[in-house]
Amino acid sequence: MFFRKKRNKASLKKTLEQSPPPSQNEIDAEQSQPSTSKSHKDDITTKDLSKGPANNSTARKDDPETISSSTEIFVKDIKKRIHSPADLVIRYVSDTITILYIDNLIKEDILNEKILPNLQNMNEETPMRIQKLLPLPRVTVFDRMNEVIETMLTGAVIIHVAGHNLTTLVIIPAREARSLTSPENESQVIGSQVGFNESLSTNVSLIRRYILNPNLVNEKIKVGKQTNTSLALLYIDGVASEQNINTVRQRLNSLDVRDIIDSAEIAELIDDSSLSLFPQILLTERPDRFCDDLLSGKVGILVDGSSMGILCPYTFIEFFQSREDKNLRWPIATFVRLLRFLAIFISAFFTPLYVATLTFHYEVIPQPLLIPLSESRAKVPFPPILEALFLELIIELLREAGARLPTKIGQTIGIVGGIVLGTAAVDAGITSNILIIIVALCALSAFTTPNYMMGNTVRVLRFPIIILAGFWGYYGIMFAFCMLLIHLLRQSSLGAPYMSPFYPLRLKSLADSIVRLPYPFIIRKSPNARVEDPELSTMQASLKDQKKVKE
Amino acid sequence: MKKLNTFKLPFLLIASVMLLVGCTEPHILERISLATLIGYDLTGEDELTTTAVMRQINPDLESKTLIQSTTSSTSKGGRKKIELATSKEITTGQLRVVLFGEELAKYGLDYRLRTIMMSSEISNAIYLAMVEGDLKSFLESDYKDIPNLGQHIFQLIEHNIEQQNAVSSTVHEISRDDFSRVASYALPILKKEKDDIKISGIALFHKGKIVGTLSAKDAFYIQMVRDNSDNGTMELNLPITTLGDHSLSSSKYLSVALDSIRSKRRITVVDQTLPEFNLTIHLDCRLYEIISNVNIDEAEIIQKLEKEINKKLESEIKRVIQYSQEVNSDIFRFGEYYEAQVRNANMDVEKWSEMYPEMKVNVTVKAKILRDGVFQ
Structure with a gap:
C-alpha cells in the first residue's frame, strides 16, 4: 500500500500544524x-x-x-x-x-x-x-x-x-541501554571507534557532541500504533534543503503502520521504491558518518531502540564510499575507492563471464589459457552453469552459516567449509579449480562494499546474471547489464536522481564521487543533496592567514 | 487487473528467457575438439585435401593434438568427412593458421579465401601461409620437438611478422588486397627442414595464383616499402672500400648490422602517364655491429657509413620492386597510390596489370644513424 503513497511529492511549504498521532484518537474514542x-x-x-x-x-x-x-x-x-x-x-x-x-x-x-x-x-x-x-x-x-x-x-x-x-x-526514566561499543558492521582502521547504541537519547547526544551548533534541529515524531516508537528527525537548519525535510516529515507522518521495531523497517517504508533490489536510503551505525552527512545537507532519522541511523537522500555511488576515505590521504583513498568500483564489476560479472565463455564463446579464450582451462574442466561432468551455481551456493551457505552462528563457531565453519569443501570438490571432480578461484574472487569483491545493505545487493545480483549467461552467453550478460542500468537510472532517493552525478551528469560532484579530492578542491559534498545555502555545499578548508607557518 | 499489469513485464521477460533458451547452441569447451590449424591442398584434378590439426581434451588431463586428413571437393565436405573420424564436434573458432599447399597456390586460392572470409566463426586475425611441397606430408610428418603443431606454426609466423622477418599475412590484410582491384598479396612460405619448420621465403601472387618467390631476407625491404615501421633488424654487406684503408679485415665486404628505430616512407606520383613514382624512405637506425676496428666516434665516418647504407638499401629495394614488376604482382600497393592521387584513373585489374611492369620508381633512402654506442 505504501508504494503508491510515496509517489506523492512533498509540498514545498513547511507544515507546522500536524494532526495528532492516530493512536491518541483511538484511545480517546474508546x-x-x-x-x-x-x-x-x-x-x-x-x-x-x-x-x-x-x-x-x-x-x-x-x-x-x-x-x-x-x-x-x-x-x-x-x-x-x-x-x-x-x-x-x-x-x-x-x-x-x-x-x-x-x-x-x-x-x-x-x-x-x-x-x-x-x-x-x-x-x-x-x-x-x-x-x-x-x-x-x-x-x-x-x-x-x-x-x-x-x-x-x-x-x-x-x-x-x-x-x-x-x-x-x-x-525519571531508568532505561537499560548497552554501553557504547565500536561499530562492528562498519569498522574502520583510523577514525573514531564509537557506534550508536539502542538508546535514542544517547544517540542524539552523540550527534550533539560532534555538531555543537544551535542550528542542529531535533524533531520528535511518533510512529507505530502498537509500539508508539519515537523517532528523532535530525537536520541542520540552513544546510538541509527544506524540500527534503518536508518530504521526510510528510512520509513519516503519513505512515500508517502498527509495529516498528527497527530503523531498517522505517527505511524500507519511506524508500522511494520499496520493491527495488537497491537500497535508496543509507543505514549506518557510525555517528561520525551520520554527522558528516548531516553537514552535507542530508536528513537523518534516529529510531528509539535501534542502533542504526537513517540518512537520505543518497546516491548509488555514495554507498561505495566509506567514512574512512576522508581520514586517509587523498591518493590512497582514491586508490581504495577505485578498487571498490572495480570490485562491483568483478563481483557481478566475473562468474557469469566464465560461464558464458565456456558454454558459448570458446573463440575468445586466449591460446595460453586454453589448455589450463580445458584441462581443469575435463573431469567435470556438469555444464559450466550448474558448476558455477553449485559453487556460488556453497559460498552463500558458508556466509549465511557464519553470520548466524556465534562468532567462534562461525570462524571454524568458514575454515572447515572453505578449505575442506573446496579441495574435496576439486578432487571429486565436481568443480574445476579455476572456477574456485573465480568464485572466491567474486565473493571477496562483494565484501569490499562498505555498506552492508548494498553489499548484499551486489552479491545477490550475480545469480540472475549467471543464469542468463548460462542460457544466452554474452547476449545474456549484456541483457542483464542493460536491465540493471535501466533499473538503476529509474531509481530516485527522496525524488533526487539515484545515479547522479553520472546521470544526470553533474561535473561538479563527479570528481569527488570516484576520486577522493583534496579538501580545498571539493566543490560539492554530496551529489544529490541540495543545500539551502550554496556556500555551505563546498568543503571550506583554506588558511586564515593565507600562508602556512613553516617554522 | 492493475496488479496483473505490474507483473506482466517481468512475467513476459522470464517467459521469453525460458522459451528462447532452446534457440541457443552451446559449445562447451571440453566437449568439442578445437581445430587450431587447417591445411588445404590439391590432389589430382579437382580433389581438395583438407588436413586439420585438432586439440582434444581427455579426462585423464592430457590434451593431445590429432591430425586428420581427407579429400573432397569443398572444404565443408572435407570437414564433414573428418567429423566421421572424431569423437567430438569440430569447431574452428580457435583456428590460428590456414596453410595452402603449393599445388593449390598454383591452381588459385580465390575460393578458399572466400570460404575463410565468409565463416563467422573464424577470426580475421589468423595467419595465412603457403607450404613448399606437399602439404599432407608436411603436416603429418613426425616432429619430435613440436608437441602442438598448430600453436607452433602460429607462434613461428607471429613473432617473425612482429620482428619484420616475414610479410604480414592476416586474413584481414590478404582479403583487403584480394578485394582491391589493383593490388596483389604475398604470403610467407613454410618449409620442413629435417625435424624443424622454418620460414623459407615469400610467395608473390597475382590474381590469386602464385607467380614468383623471394627469399625470406627480402621481407624487411618489402615491409619498409609497404608500411611505416618501428621494428626490425637487418644485416648489410657494404663494399669494403667504404671506410677507406682503415679496415684490417680480409673479407670482401664490410658487414654492418642495423636496428631500425623507425622508418617512414612516402610515395608520390610524379608522372601519371608512365607512371612514375617517387619513393622516399626516412630510416632512423641504430648501429649494432660493425666488423671493423675503425673509430666510430668521428662524424665523418658516420656520414660515410650512412651514405653507403643509403646506396645499398636503394639498390636492394629497387631489386625487389623490379622482381615484383617482372612477375607482375603489385604487393606494395602502388596501384592504390596511383588511384588515390590521380583523378579519374578508372583502374581495373587488366589496366593496372599492363601498367605495373612499365612503372618507374625512384627510390631514395635517407638513413640516419642515431646511436652507435651500443657496442662500445
Whole structure:
C-alpha cells in the first residue's frame, strides 16, 4: 500500500500544524467519559516531553477524558487503562497523596531520596505546589488521562493529590541501554571507534557532541500504533534543503503502520521504491558518518531502540564510499575507492563471464589459457552453469552459516567449509579449480562494499546474471547489464536522481564521487543533496592567514 | 487487473528467457575438439585435401593434438568427412593458421579465401601461409620437438611478422588486397627442414595464383616499402672500400648490422602517364655491429657509413620492386597510390596489370644513424 503513497511529492511549504498521532484518537474514542470538570488550561503550563509540533494536542477543549479527583477512582482508571500489570506500584504516601509508577522503569534511588522525603514533609499540597517544590528538572502537571498514561510508560512517577483534577508527573526514566561499543558492521582502521547504541537519547547526544551548533534541529515524531516508537528527525537548519525535510516529515507522518521495531523497517517504508533490489536510503551505525552527512545537507532519522541511523537522500555511488576515505590521504583513498568500483564489476560479472565463455564463446579464450582451462574442466561432468551455481551456493551457505552462528563457531565453519569443501570438490571432480578461484574472487569483491545493505545487493545480483549467461552467453550478460542500468537510472532517493552525478551528469560532484579530492578542491559534498545555502555545499578548508607557518 | 499489469513485464521477460533458451547452441569447451590449424591442398584434378590439426581434451588431463586428413571437393565436405573420424564436434573458432599447399597456390586460392572470409566463426586475425611441397606430408610428418603443431606454426609466423622477418599475412590484410582491384598479396612460405619448420621465403601472387618467390631476407625491404615501421633488424654487406684503408679485415665486404628505430616512407606520383613514382624512405637506425676496428666516434665516418647504407638499401629495394614488376604482382600497393592521387584513373585489374611492369620508381633512402654506442 505504501508504494503508491510515496509517489506523492512533498509540498514545498513547511507544515507546522500536524494532526495528532492516530493512536491518541483511538484511545480517546474508546475511553470516552462524561466531562465533569472545566479545563484548567489557562493557569497551568502543560509541558510535554517533546518540543516537536506533533504533540501540540492539548489545545482541544471538547476532550471528555479528565482526571478524577478521587484517589480511588483515579487508581481504578489507571489500572483499567494499562490492564493492571504486575509491575505497577501504588503507594499511599499520606492521606491525600498517592504515587504510582511502573517498577524498573524509573530510577528508584531518586524516588527514595528526593521525592518521597519532600512529599512527606509537605503541608498544604496541591499539584502545582508539588511541581514547584520538587528539586528535579522534569516535573510536569497534566490534566488529561492519555497524556498521563503515555508519560508514565516512558518512565515517570504519577503523584496524585486527592481533590484535584490534575496530576504531577516526575519524569525519571531508568532505561537499560548497552554501553557504547565500536561499530562492528562498519569498522574502520583510523577514525573514531564509537557506534550508536539502542538508546535514542544517547544517540542524539552523540550527534550533539560532534555538531555543537544551535542550528542542529531535533524533531520528535511518533510512529507505530502498537509500539508508539519515537523517532528523532535530525537536520541542520540552513544546510538541509527544506524540500527534503518536508518530504521526510510528510512520509513519516503519513505512515500508517502498527509495529516498528527497527530503523531498517522505517527505511524500507519511506524508500522511494520499496520493491527495488537497491537500497535508496543509507543505514549506518557510525555517528561520525551520520554527522558528516548531516553537514552535507542530508536528513537523518534516529529510531528509539535501534542502533542504526537513517540518512537520505543518497546516491548509488555514495554507498561505495566509506567514512574512512576522508581520514586517509587523498591518493590512497582514491586508490581504495577505485578498487571498490572495480570490485562491483568483478563481483557481478566475473562468474557469469566464465560461464558464458565456456558454454558459448570458446573463440575468445586466449591460446595460453586454453589448455589450463580445458584441462581443469575435463573431469567435470556438469555444464559450466550448474558448476558455477553449485559453487556460488556453497559460498552463500558458508556466509549465511557464519553470520548466524556465534562468532567462534562461525570462524571454524568458514575454515572447515572453505578449505575442506573446496579441495574435496576439486578432487571429486565436481568443480574445476579455476572456477574456485573465480568464485572466491567474486565473493571477496562483494565484501569490499562498505555498506552492508548494498553489499548484499551486489552479491545477490550475480545469480540472475549467471543464469542468463548460462542460457544466452554474452547476449545474456549484456541483457542483464542493460536491465540493471535501466533499473538503476529509474531509481530516485527522496525524488533526487539515484545515479547522479553520472546521470544526470553533474561535473561538479563527479570528481569527488570516484576520486577522493583534496579538501580545498571539493566543490560539492554530496551529489544529490541540495543545500539551502550554496556556500555551505563546498568543503571550506583554506588558511586564515593565507600562508602556512613553516617554522 | 492493475496488479496483473505490474507483473506482466517481468512475467513476459522470464517467459521469453525460458522459451528462447532452446534457440541457443552451446559449445562447451571440453566437449568439442578445437581445430587450431587447417591445411588445404590439391590432389589430382579437382580433389581438395583438407588436413586439420585438432586439440582434444581427455579426462585423464592430457590434451593431445590429432591430425586428420581427407579429400573432397569443398572444404565443408572435407570437414564433414573428418567429423566421421572424431569423437567430438569440430569447431574452428580457435583456428590460428590456414596453410595452402603449393599445388593449390598454383591452381588459385580465390575460393578458399572466400570460404575463410565468409565463416563467422573464424577470426580475421589468423595467419595465412603457403607450404613448399606437399602439404599432407608436411603436416603429418613426425616432429619430435613440436608437441602442438598448430600453436607452433602460429607462434613461428607471429613473432617473425612482429620482428619484420616475414610479410604480414592476416586474413584481414590478404582479403583487403584480394578485394582491391589493383593490388596483389604475398604470403610467407613454410618449409620442413629435417625435424624443424622454418620460414623459407615469400610467395608473390597475382590474381590469386602464385607467380614468383623471394627469399625470406627480402621481407624487411618489402615491409619498409609497404608500411611505416618501428621494428626490425637487418644485416648489410657494404663494399669494403667504404671506410677507406682503415679496415684490417680480409673479407670482401664490410658487414654492418642495423636496428631500425623507425622508418617512414612516402610515395608520390610524379608522372601519371608512365607512371612514375617517387619513393622516399626516412630510416632512423641504430648501429649494432660493425666488423671493423675503425673509430666510430668521428662524424665523418658516420656520414660515410650512412651514405653507403643509403646506396645499398636503394639498390636492394629497387631489386625487389623490379622482381615484383617482372612477375607482375603489385604487393606494395602502388596501384592504390596511383588511384588515390590521380583523378579519374578508372583502374581495373587488366589496366593496372599492363601498367605495373612499365612503372618507374625512384627510390631514395635517407638513413640516419642515431646511436652507435651500443657496442662500445
